[in-house]
Amino acid sequence: MSDLTVAPLTVKFPHRSRRGILLGLSLPQLVLVSAAAALLLATVTTTGLTGAFALTPIWAAIAALTFLRRDGRSLIDWAPILLRYAIRRRTGQHMWLARPVSRPRTDGMLHLPGTDASLRVVTPAKGQSAALHDPREQTLTVIARVSSRAFALLDAPTQNANVAAWGRALASLSRTGHIRSVQVLERTVPDSGDALNRHWAEHGRPDTPVAGTVYADLVAAAGPAAAPHEAYLAVALDMKAAKRLISQAGGGLVGGFTVLEQVTATVAQAARNAGLTVTGWLSAKEVAAVIRTAYDPGALSALQQWSDTGRAEATPAAAGPVVQVEDYDRLQTDSARHATYWVENWPRTESSAGFLHGILFSAGVRRSFSLLYAPQQLESALKDVQRRKATITADAAERRRRGQVDSEEDSVEYADVKERERQLIAGHADVALTGLLTISAESDEQLDAACAQIETAAVSAQVDLRRLHFQQSAAFTLAALPLARTAL
Secondary structure: OOHHHOOOOEEOOOOOOOOOOEOOEOHHHHHHHHHHHHHHHHHHHHHHHHHHHHOHHHHHHHHHHHHOEEOOEEHHHHHHHHHHHHHHHHHOOOEEEOOOOOOOOOOOEOOOOHHHHHOEEEOOOOOOOOEEEEOOOOEEEEEEEEEEOOHHHOOHHHHHHHHHHHHHHHHHHHHOOOEEEEEEEEEEOOOOOHHHHHHHHHHOOOOOOOHHHHHHHHHHHHOOOOOOEEEEEEEEEEOOOOHHHHHHOOOHHHHHHHHHHHHHHHHHHHHHHOOEEEEEEOOHHHHHHHHHHHHOHHHHHHHHHOOOOOOOOOOHHHOOOOEEEEOOOOEEEOOEEEEEEEEEEOOOOOEEOOOOHHHHOOOOOEEEEEEEEEEEOHHHHHHHHHHHHHHHHHHHHHHHHOOOOOOHHHHHHHHHHHHHHHHHHOOOOEEEEEEEEEEEEOOHHHHHHHHHHHHHHHHHOOOEEEEOOOOHHHHHHHHHOOOOOOOO
């Protein structure tokens, strides 16, 4: 069979459930409704119906908090998010400033805002690659720089093989039982055009009639506007789950690095099978540079210029931002403004495996896109399947008892749950997928224009993006930094 007759692989994602714990209500809604019922019973018992009618404003407020929705959430579900944001504003934690200190700094400490302040870059005694140690979450994360041929330019058989191989790679990492999460980060970075100008100065022929002048003009115009793409693969080792292996390898960080060596070898081989090339595991200075340029994109050219390797390098102590200010719908750091979106829904109809191309290659938009994979244990995944099936069946039975019509949404969701169960029984790994997209620009006006452009591209890609209000600081950390975190 010729390559021309092979159809490209298509993908379709399951329906995202909006079902609550009971009767479509989430836990905060259930707590509020239960408290209201208890208050109503106590009021009727003590003061009768007159007292209950006197509390009508309270009942109206409870109903509004329970059933009114904003951006897909009920008002009571927004309460914890708004409360945390209000506390940050009240205590001044929405603004972070780096202050020079005279006391000695902890070696390798990244000095990042918020809960990431305890992250430290550690390097084994024998080796150049480094890892991020999180003592609070007990994880050890390694980061690889990866590259590949343009997916859209590959023939259909190669595309299909790469997609299938990446699925097998995720499955193999998930089955180890000691991988907390895997993150794929693809981002665009600003380019000063120095490398292009140097290449033209060394190899170009500006004295060539007509062509030399045209090329010189193109280099001068295209250099500062270039936006190279970078891709990173971060793998977080769960040191609690791998405690036995780490103990056998010597314990502590030394044993953790020994286990990580096995993981990196597996990741490199799986990446090659998926058409990716691991061009190197990041050193401590390169990890710091990736984080620094996420907060301060304008620093990239200076970091590259002063680096002996030609790659951006920075000291861990200078990895964090100088200033960070959180607003409800955006984040301001050293030289950029950022807005982070959550991929609420993936394509639910058959789509090409390259459906994200329009988002990732939007002209003139600087952005970071992260895919976060969290492996699920087989037993917990099967229990979740049974719980979802029971909930769907119970809700359908309750609607029939009330004389309401059946919901086609329930049928689609039940079919998706059954398919997931069949895949688990067949031996496939269960992985929770989260997509986050951060848009960056130099000013608020440019940021708004870039966000509008990306939102339009997302509609064409059949992807539903939702801007994360009142969570921009934590969302930026997940989306733009290769820390392999999975929860806000």
